[in-house]
């Protein structure tokens with residue numbers, strides 16, 4: 001669009017034709033008060049606070065909905081404007097209660113600020129005020145709807161960003177009420193953002209209620225490590241504790257939004273279940289000791305068991321995927337220095353010979369621009385909320401979205417087709433698609449595909465991939481333990497190459513990208529996680545591992561780690577019974593926001609952060625513990641004064657995932673497949689300890705879904721226990737598939 | 751020379767002593783103005799700013815709603831408040847401390863309070879017991895001061911109200 005010039009308060013300003021006036025004044029730093037306007041939401045123009053004087057117009061115009069045009073002359077500050085601002089403010093305050101002293105928004109309230117700057121100091125209103133009775137809308141958001149000024153930001157947020165219109169206006173005029181449409185209240189995975197957009201204290205954070213004033217807290221930028229986005233956040237701290245988390249703008253990562261998991265998981269930091277002091281096991285009894293003693297004990301254990309006996313290859317290291325880049329690096333360096341390559345962070349994979357190896361080669365912001373998406377084996381809305389948000393934006397601007405899943409999920413955008421396919425058939429289906437694509441380009445058809453007859457569904461899927469100019473294929477978590485996982489990845493890779501599509505691998509979450517980058521995977525002579533536990537090593541170092549949630553077969557893993565002659569050093573932030581059972585030393589380590597480090601997000605962006613608070617009592621950051629342990633073992637190359645020095649040692653060359661070229665396995669089998677997924681708020685120890693999150697509907701997810709036929713085959717009925725999880729019979733699940741989504745520990749084997 | 755003689759006469763006639771005794775004699779009969787503190791007290795202005803008190807409503811409910819405005823306005827950072835939601839859903843303090851060593855008795859806290867909870871009373875003759883901590887008075891103490899002196903607080907505030 002062409003640049004045009006307009007005059008604001010006597011100054012010439014250039015802007016793009018068609019822009020709204022308020023966008024121009026915001027860019028120029030000219031203050032125009034507003035309530036309903038929000039840069040990421042549509043324009044509603046219902047609050048009238050942004051009135052400005054446009055020369056030639058008989059009445060003041062709302063800046064948020066007045067497009068600019070050449071030669072326009074605007075005054076934002078003259079008598080006419082001031083009078084209208086004052087009048088609008090007076091009307092807004094008619095029904096707004098004067099309860100700032102008990103309002104949590106006090107001190108950070110847009111209404112307070114604007115009333116101070118633009119309002120009048122006395123009220124002429126002496127009639128009765130409107131009072132709204134509040135309902136409980138869920139464990140995350142507190143409502144005080146008497147304070148609502150009907151700006152409809154929350155309503156528009158739901159409709160436009162959240163994808164479900166959870167809040168809405170009922171009634172008219174004086175009786176207009178903003179309230180959730182459903183009796184169950186607010187349930188979406190992005191709902192916390194409504195707290196941020198609400199300009200007044202009508203929607204505030206429930207776990208934070210009545211605790212602190214905004215001016216009492218320090219704000220420290222940090223990175224949320226729960227998913228592959230690495231959302232930018234601001235942790236607000238008070239007396240060394242994280243008290244609230246709000247979103248920080250970063251257009252290339254999370255825009256202005258964050259997921260509820262990122263916003264409310266901090267509650268877990270203060271949970272009573274935190275591991276607070278180093279402990280060693282002497283004759284089967286746990287004893288609290290000093291750090292010196294514990295580390296000495298750990299060092300002795302390692303030297304006696306493996307290092308002095310020349311059996312360094314009997315030492316193994318396992319880490320959870322929430323470790324920071326630096327922790328991954330130091331632990332693998334320690335192992336490699338002493339001569340062991342038994343290193344792994346992929347604890348939940350049944351068959352590590354058969355893994356999903358697929359590059360992600362599209363930027364988060366780039367997802368918005370695609371015109372076709374093929375999602376395979378994922379429920380992105382709950383797994384990766386911010387990636388899903390980008391997909392939703394793509395969908396709204398016209399992208400067609402196809403899904404191949406094992407169960408019908410609740411998407412918050414229009415799907416072109418939703419194909420519910422038995423896990424054992426997905427590889428075959430992709431093979432059909434690949435064959436069609438190869439045929440279309442007259443390429444040679446490999447032996448393995450030659451006999452396939454393509455179905456109509458495959459034809460449609462292939463056609464859309466071929467037609468699209470800019471498509472992306474997304475591979476999700478549900479395919480991780482698929483018996484044909486590596487073939488699926490191989491097929492996707494091939495399809496992507498043939499159709500010029502980009503790929504996005506969201507099958508491993510949190511900070512897994514850092515695990516790959518630091519090569520926290522077995523070396524040539526090393527054993528992988530499963531092999532380590534199967535052969536049984538003599539010593540282990542475990543970094544924030546919670547066996548019941550992290551291993552695919554907890555019982556087996558616990559048994560292997562509990563072996564009499566195995567010396568286990570566990571570094572954890574939270575207490576765990578199983579950990580106490582098999583460990584010989586437990587070292588308390590800092591959790592999220594208590595340590596400095598880096599997160600690598602799906603597009604390979606390294607985001608470093610400092611500690612927002614120091615860890616409680618005797619808890620230490622894991623990178624320091626690892627450094628000191630290495631020093632005690634007299635290993636060279638661990639002279640780090642801070643975590644930044646560790647970061648700079650890590651070469652950032654972007655780890656290449658080698659796509660396997662094993663023989664394709666596309667045979668359709670008849671066995672029942674169980675897909676086990678931790679519920680979205682149980683993905684890591686911190687979220688599992690966040691009480692408000694756990695109380696939400698998403699946090700309570702605990703069911704094994706299957707269709708009637710599968711239930712019959714497994715001889716279970718509705719509400720029976722299957723693998724310790726209540727059965728829920730739904731026809732939306734593919735045949736021969738059990739989809740488990742739970743916040744409880746894994747019982748039995750995946 | 752002449753001055754020296756004058757001085758000699760003055761000294762030997764004890765005139766200064768007699769002048770002094772005259773005042774003494776006069777004061778012997780005059781009305782006494784000595785205030786026998788603490789049995790007697792000088793009058794103080796209703797605007798006097800002494801020891802703090804936290805007040806209650808007539809129904810016994812504490813007034814303070816933990817808005818923390820007093821804490822924010824206090825130029826000496828003498829006030830420390832912690833708050834949470836009480837079981838009945840209202841906003842209340844769990845801790846309300848005033849450090850009387852830091853306090854400069856400016857009265858800003860009283861001015862800032864939207865519900866007239868924190869006030870400064872006419873009491874100035876309080877003592878600190880032994881320790882540094884003794885100079886910090888807590889919520890229970892402040893409420894007690896309020897409870898014991900509600901009538902005085904009420905009267906003085908009423909008296910001053912017409913000038914505000």
Ligand code: SF4
Nearest residue numbers: 148149151152154198
């Ligand atoms: S609740 Fe808040 S965001 Fe929603 S309409 Fe009311 S004032 Fe606006």
Ligand code: SF4
Nearest residue numbers: 824853854856857859
């Ligand atoms: S009188 Fe002044 S210095 Fe003393 S507590 Fe009140 S505001 Fe602070």
Ligand code: SF4
Nearest residue numbers: 814815817818820863
């Ligand atoms: S004493 Fe008054 S100003 Fe201070 S917190 Fe309580 S209500 Fe607020």
Ligand code: FES
Nearest residue numbers: 034045047048064
């Ligand atoms: S901001 Fe323009 S009308 Fe509300």
